[in-house]
Amino acid sequence: MSELRFPEGFRWGAATAAYQIEGAVRDDGRGPSIWDTFSRTPGKVHQGHTGDVACDHYHRYADDVALMAELGLRTYRFSVAWPRIQPDGTGPVNPRGLDFYDRLVDALLARGIDPLVTLYHWDLPQALEDRGGWTARETAEHFATYATVVHARLGDRVRTWTTLNEPWCSAYLGYGNGVHAPGVRDAGAAFTAVHHLLLGHGLAARALRAAGAATVGITLNTGDIRPADPDRAADAAAVRLVDGLQNRIFLDPLLRAAYPDDVLDHAARIVEPTFLRDGDEKLIAAPIDLLGVNYYSPTYVAGRPGGAGNEAYPGTDGAVEFLPPAGPLTDMGWMIEPAGLTRLLERLAADYPGVPLLVTENGAAYPDKTGNDPAGAIVDTDRIAYLDGHLRAAHEAIARGVDLRGYLVWSLLDNFEWAEGYRKRFGIVHVDYLTQRRTLKASARWYQEVISRNGL
Numbered sequence: 143m144s145e146l147r148f149p150e151g152f153r154w155g156a157a158t159a160a161y162q163i164e165g166a167v168r169d170d171g172r173g174p175s176i177w178d179t180f181s182r183t184p185g186k187v188h189q190g191h192t193g194d195v196a197c198d199h200y201h202r203y204a205d206d207v208a209l210m211a212e213l214g215l216r217t218y219r220f221s222v223a224w225p226r227i228q229p230d231g232t233g234p235v236n237p238r239g240l241d242f243y244d245r246l247v248d249a250l251l252a253r254g255i256d257p258l259v260t261l262y263h264w265d266l267p268q269a270l271e272d273r274g275g276w277t278a279r280e281t282a283e284h285f286a287t288y289a290t291v292v293h294a295r296l297g298d299r300v301r302t303w304t305t306l307n308e309p310w311c312s313a314y315l316g317y318g319n320g321v322h323a324p325g326v327r328d329a330g331a332a333f334t335a336v337h338h339l340l341l342g343h344g345l346a347a348r349a350l351r352a353a354g355a356a357t358v359g360i361t362l363n364t365g366d367i368r369p370a371d372p373d374r375a376a377d378a379a380a381v382r383l384v385d386g387l388q389n390r391i392f393l394d395p396l397l398r399a400a401y402p403d404d405v406l407d408h409a410a411r412i413v414e415p416t417f418l419r420d421g422d423e424k425l426i427a428a429p430i431d432l433l434g435v436n437y438y439s440p441t442y443v444a445g446r447p448g449g450a451g452n453e454a455y456p457g458t459d460g461a462v463e464f465l466p467p468a469g470p471l472t473d474m475g476w477m478i479e480p481a482g483l484t485r486l487l488e489r490l491a492a493d494y495p496g497v498p499l500l501v502t503e504n505g506a507a508y509p510d511k512t513g514n515d516p517a518g519a520i521v522d523t524d525r526i527a528y529l530d531g532h533l534r535a536a537h538e539a540i541a542r543g544v545d546l547r548g549y550l551v552w553s554l555l556d557n558f559e560w561a562e563g564y565r566k567r568f569g570i571v572h573v574d575y576l577t578q579r580r581t582l583k584a585s586a587r588w589y590q591e592v593i594s595r596n597g598l
């Protein structure tokens with residue numbers, strides 16, 4: 143295959159999230175989050191797994207940063223656990239929680255690794271959920287306060303700030319189909335949560351900017367939504383509906399200062415939009431410098447009366463059929479289609495010009511087994527192929543003019559994969575959960591070389 147070079151200064155890195163790796167859920171004054179509650183609720187997470195210990199990163203962060211340095215990572219995306227900073231979500235700040243991220247940031251900088259902070263990767267303080275969580279408008283305001291607190295401590299060293307990770311998941315999986323914490327199943331609540339998440343983003347982005355943050359952004363799991371049959375009008379209509387629910391409902395208010403009319407009409411058939419107040423859209427559209435894109439897999443849909451729909455896309459029942467994923471799948475059962483990443487990046491650049499893009503997550507779960515090679519190494523050829531294909535797809539987007547600034551693999555470490563618990567492994571570094579031993583997989587060595595060559 144031909145050699146590919148990425149632009150000078152391309153940001154190579156890896157991503158993780160607090161609840162998925164830190165463990166130490168009771169250490170140093172951390173309060174409970176909705177994921178502590180949810181993972182302890184029988185039947186919600188595979189085999190009752192919790193994040194209590196996870197990768198014990200809270201205690202092993204220095205070793206993990208050393209690993210990152212060995213791999214040559216230039217950027218590390220991690221999230222701050224709100225319940226470590228404000229155990230009740232509001233009010234008193236817990237300095238010991240801030241101390242942890244302070245140490246982490248210093249360790250990264252000492253190794254020349256640029257810290258990229260995500261302020262919210264799903265671990266809402268339980269005390270706020272008890273007051274309505276993201277269905278309550280006040281949560282958006284509390285989020286902006288929390289953002290200011292974290293920035294006040296880390297802002298002298300952290301340049302890149304993102305507010306939310308994948309609000310689609312927080313809203314539609316958290317409050318729509320109930321597969322994620324807090325486990326609510328209510329389509330109206332899902333739309334209400336979308337709005338308050340976006341409002342929280344806007345208020346936090348404004349506060350961060352006012353406090354002097356250099357780069358402010360948000361990460362979305364924008365989807366590449368495809369028609370089952372490109373020549374069928376009904377399938378095009380299904381694409382439009384699903385694209386509205388997954389992409390435009392976030393992108394339009396963020397980058398065009400208004401919800402799309404078709405999406406508003408659709409949502410209004412499910413819930414009266416009393417949560418939408420005059421001026422909100424303007425607040426949501428606070429300028430951003432970076433759009434984080436998480437991409438794993440495309441979604442194929444057909445328009446069909448009586449179609450089963452999908453509870454994670456409220457109001458698609460009776461109208462849309464989501465096609466089962468086809469071809470070779472990852473261990474998540476997700477389809478592998480690198481071209482979807484090129485299409486998605488090109489589409490974002492075309493429809494929402496002027497915002498630099500960063501792939502903040504991309505990667506694959508495979509059931510890696512230690513000792514599948516005589517030397518005891520983990521030869522994850524499937525993962526290497528997946529990453530290679532997607533990097534080529536990202537490069538193709540750059541070649542077509544997309545302003546893509548970097549790529550962060552999901553994930554540095556095997557970790558707590560939400561409702562799937564520890565049974566899905568996304569790491570380029572293997573974690574033995576009994577001993578907490580880290581072992582570089584072949585993909586880690588491969589990625590190390592990609593970074594050192596700035597290409598493939």
Ligand code: FCB
Nearest residue numbers: 159307308552559560568
């Ligand atoms: C994304 C999440 C991330 C991880 C990957 C596999 O939706 O942001 O935490 O679980 O999926």
